[in-house]
Every structure is written in structure tokens, then in C-alpha cells.
Amino acid sequence: xxxKDDVKEKISxxxxxxxxxxxxxxxxxxxxxxxxxxxxxxxELQDExxxxxVQEDMRHVKTVGQLTDLLVSRKAAATHA
Amino acid sequence: xxxxxxxxxxxxxxSSEISGSLFFGRLARSMKPSPxxxxxxxxxxxxAQHAWYWTSCINQLGAEPIKLSSAxxxxxxxxxxxxxxxxxxxxxxxxxxxxxxxQYARHSRIPGINPIVRETLSRIxxxxxxxxxxxxEALQAMEPKxxxxxxxxxxxxxxxxxAEVYRKTTQEHEQRLAHL
Numbered sequence: 001x002x003x004k005d006d007v008k009e010k011i012s013x014x015x016x017x018x019x020x021x022x023x024x025x026x027x028x029x030x031x032x033x034x035x036x037x038x039x040x041x042x043x044e045l046q047d048e049x050x051x052x053x054v055q056e057d058m059r060h061v062k063t064v065g066q067l068t069d070l071l072v073s074r075k076a077a078a079t080h081a
Numbered sequence: 082x083x084x085x086x087x088x089x090x091x092x093x094x095x096s097s098e099i100s101g102s103l104f105f106g107r108l109a110r111s112m113k114p115s116p117x118x119x120x121x122x123x124x125x126x127x128x129a130q131h132a133w134y135w136t137s138c139i140n141q142l143g144a145e146p147i148k149l150s151s152a153x154x155x156x157x158x159x160x161x162x163x164x165x166x167x168x169x170x171x172x173x174x175x176x177x178x179x180x181x182x183x184q185y186a187r188h189s190r191i192p193g194i195n196p197i198v199r200e201t202l203s204r205i206x207x208x209x210x211x212x213x214x215x216x217x218e219a220l221q222a223m224e225p226k227x228x229x230x231x232x233x234x235x236x237x238x239x240x241x242x243x244a245e246v247y248r249k250t251t252q253e254h255e256q257r258l259a260h261l
Contacts, residue, residue: 039158039163040107043170
């Protein structure tokens, strides 16, 4: 299992941003210069944490907190299924 | 010598090829070794070469490319939303590649087209057909994981987004594209 901090560490490493910048309410689009980088990061996070997402899952994800919550809850749901 | 509308259009093609190459290049780097990664590697090298073909073509016609701030595919994320997995990335790319082939084929049918431009279009279209083929096969191989219905729905959604982006692009650059 993993928690929100694990996801944030991975985001920090991928985007080369300090963890202190990755507050829950920070918009993901404010962390990158172009949106394609977010696409790569979402793919990498799914690989890293063994979670599968589709576009619909991401429709309402705008912030760091929403993304980390989504990954953690998906993993928990899959584990308990 | 190229007129300004032609120079803009060829530069637009060039810019889109560069964007495609960079995107697939980064994606390939982040993937584990697999047949998809192997094909993606060839794909992004093709796109980089296409950009070079366009640079060479523009130069042979006595001009320099124009630096454009955004490429056609940049608008996809706004229109269709960002893809979230490899299937969605391949689906959106499949639609984009079909658009490219259609656009290049349409361009190559212009009466009196410059032979250097026609030759460049023909060279690129050969590669683009392979791009469509490998992606189509990769999507088929993903059917057990995602389901054929979901893949078809995804393709349909991106097809509709592409139609919207194309309509907006042709409207925005109506004068530049009038000769097509």
C-alpha cells in the first residue's frame, strides 16, 4: 500500500519540484510548462502504484490533493475488492 | 519562391511534426521496454525526420521556416481532455495521424503544386500510413485489457474532438488555407 505522501514524493521527483510546493490545493497545471508533461506523469504514477485510470476518472482532477486522493482511493478499492 | 501563406502552412506542418516527435520521445523514455515502446521509438524518429524534411523543403524553396508558438495537437488537450492511459494516448494519436494523412493527401492534390512540396508530402505519407497501422494493431492488442467497446468509444470521442479542432483551425486560418 501507499499513501498521499508517497504519491507526492513521486510527483516531486518527476516534476523536479520541492515537496513543499506540492500542497493539496495547488493546481497541477501550475506545476508544468506544458500539459503533455502531466499526461506523462499520470501514466508514470499509474505504473508506479499499480493503479489503472481512464480519462473519465481525471475529468474532475485539478489539484495535487485531488490526484493523490484519487490514486490512494483507487488502490484501496482494488485491494479490498 | 514561397508566398507567405505557403510558408506559414509548411511551417505549421513542421511545427506539428516537432511537437509529435518530442511528445512520443518523452513518452518512450518513460516506458518499460516492450513492442509498443519499440514502435513508438521508430514513430518519434520518423516525426523528427519529417520536421527536417519540411525545413529542407522550405529552404529549397528559398525561405526560412516561421517559428510558431503552438502546434495543431496542442489544441487536442483542450478539446478532448488529456488522455490518462496508454490506450487513450494511442487512440488520440490514431485520430491525429489520420487527420495528417488526409491533410497531406488533400494538399498533394492541389493543381500545379510545387514538385518539391509534393515529393515531401509523398515521403511523409508513406511513414504516416505505417504509424496508423502500428497504432491500430497496438489498440487491437489492448482489447483484452480495456475492452473493444471502450476503445471504440474512446476513438469516437477523440474523432469528434478532432473534427472540432480542425473546424476551428481552418476557420482561424481561413485566408492562409484558401488555396487548399
